[in-house]
Amino acid sequence: MGLTMNHSGSHKLDLFQTGDQGHITHLPVLLAESLSALMLRENGVYVDGTAGEGGHSQAILLSEPPVRSVLGIDRDRRSLATAQLRLAEFGSRFVPVSGNYSDMASLAEENGMSSVDGVLLDLGFSSRQVELPGYGLSFQTDEPLDMRYDPDGDITAEEIVNTYEERELGQLIRRYGEEPRGMSIARAIVKQRPVTTTGQLASLIESVVGRRPGQRVNPATKTFQALRIAVNDELTNVGQGLDAAVGLLATGGRLAVISYHSLEDRIIKSFFNREAATCVCPPSLPVCVCNQTPRLKIINRRVIKPSEAEVQTNPRSRSAKLRTAERI
Ligand SMILES: C[S@@+](CC[C@H](N)C(=O)[O-])C[C@H]1O[C@@H](n2cnc3c(N)ncnc32)[C@H](O)[C@@H]1O
Numbered sequence: 465m466g467l468t469m470n471h472s473g474s475h476k477l478d479l480f481q482t483g484d485q486g487h488i489t490h491l492p493v494l495l496a497e498s499l500s501a502l503m504l505r506e507n508g509v510y511v512d513g514t515a516g517e518g519g520h521s522q523a524i525l526l527s528e529p530p531v532r533s534v535l536g537i538d539r540d541r542r543s544l545a546t547a548q549l550r551l552a553e554f555g556s557r558f559v560p561v562s563g564n565y566s567d568m569a570s571l572a573e574e575n576g577m578s579s580v581d582g583v584l585l586d587l588g589f590s591s592r593q594v595e596l597p598g599y600g601l602s603f604q605t606d607e608p609l610d611m612r613y614d615p616d617g618d619i620t621a622e623e624i625v626n627t628y629e630e631r632e633l634g635q636l637i638r639r640y641g642e643e644p645r646g647m648s649i650a651r652a653i654v655k656q657r658p659v660t661t662t663g664q665l666a667s668l669i670e671s672v673v674g675r676r677p678g679q680r681v682n683p684a685t686k687t688f689q690a691l692r693i694a695v696n697d698e699l700t701n702v703g704q705g706l707d708a709a710v711g712l713l714a715t716g717g718r719l720a721v722i723s724y725h726s727l728e729d730r731i732i733k734s735f736f737n738r739e740a741a742t743c744v745c746p747p748s749l750p751v752c753v754c755n756q757t758p759r760l761k762i763i764n765r766r767v768i769k770p771s772e773a774e775v776q777t778n779p780r781s782r783s784a785k786l787r788t789a790e791r792i
Contacts (some may be wrong), residue, residue: 491591492519493781495723497768498584501720501781501788507532508581511572511712513565513705514538516590518547519557524584533557534577537565539614539696542598543590564614569712579717581720583709586722588700589613589692591780601692603684606663611688611695621691622660623650630654640727641690646674649687662688664783689725697749708733710759714792716788718763729785731765736762736789763788 498520502510506529512521515536522660524534534557538544541562551558563571565585572580593613594602600610600621611621626631632649638646659665667685673683693699702723709719721731738744739760743752767785775782 485718490517491515491778491780492785493586493778493784494524494768494770494774495523496763496772497786498586498720498722499527499576501763501786502582502584502718502761504531506530510534511565511568511577511580511583511709512536513524513568513583513585513709514587515547516540516543516586516748517592518550518701520584520586521547521558522551525551525557528559531557531581533559535561535568535577535580537561537563537568537571537602539564539617540593542596542613543592546592555679564701564705566701566708568708572712575781580712581716582716582718582720583713584720584722585702585705587689587698587708588724588727601688603662603666603682603688603706606661609660609662610690611692617696618725619695621695623689625653625665626657635689636694638685639690640693641688642725642727643690645673645684645688646687671736675697678699682686693727698729699731702731703735706732710739710791715791717791718788719760722784722786724785726784729787732787736760736787740789758792759790761792763790769785 478687480558483637504524504527508531510531511522512524512534515521515538518536519532521536522529534753536544536547536558539546539562544560544562548560561571561575567690568583568726592597600608609620609622622764623758628636633649633653633684634650637643637649643649649669651658652668656668658759668683668689669684676682706721713719721732723732740758742756743754744756745754764787767787769782770784
């Protein structure tokens, strides 16, 4: 195993970790930083709300002195099965649970945990979900437009692009993709319906947005982000997940959240600010009437970003931001 970890967060990490099937697994982002943010406690109980293939969970379970257990939640049963195989050596200390992290309170309770010492959320999707066939998340391949992390999820990207009204689709692409050309892209999609594959959608977007010579970022990136967020209802889950995490944390427990785009980060920042505030009355009120009791203390006001060395090794980490708060 290419990794050893202690509670101070110092670590030795091979450039690439090979999973049990011999493939290159997702490289956990801000690994040392998120572990030290969690301030792991000996015999503590932790929730990894986005366990994926288990990179962060593995590091938590390897820490010294040892924690008691990690509840590893993920909507994607396929990734979770890999995590389970990979973390088999930890036996019942790793508890894999297929579900939504916004339901972590009930999932924890079902597994005998009424409160926990720390919660980690590493939002979005893993590089494996983009690389592996079947998810329909990649514009580099041509496959059915799905984008669901949970194969039983309510709606696919294909349903959205082929059934939403043009205006609604344009607004979705503008809002969740922060794509200024959202309306033009929606118009082109509606004209070419049915749009059924990732490749078809990517080339249609490129025909609308164009690609500057030497442009590294694929012009479909923003639209794919928008559809992925909508399909998986990601922003709603972030808000509900943060609230559930705070409810589950024991006093002094840490909540560490890694996000990858500004829409998520804004939600986390304002949630932390609200939960750390001693008064949430409108500024127009002359005296405080809200009786607000803060539930969180913000640990780092400035986001923690990956080092240059990490970005070099793992370009996907480039946009990552870590925020941490403590339950009071
Ligand atoms: C960035 S990956 C996590 C990778 C993991 N930390 C690791 O090191 O292997 C994000 C994971 O979150 C999962 N996910 C996204 N939204 C979720 C939700 N609402 N509930 C549970 N899991 C979710 C995705 O399926 C994906 O596996």
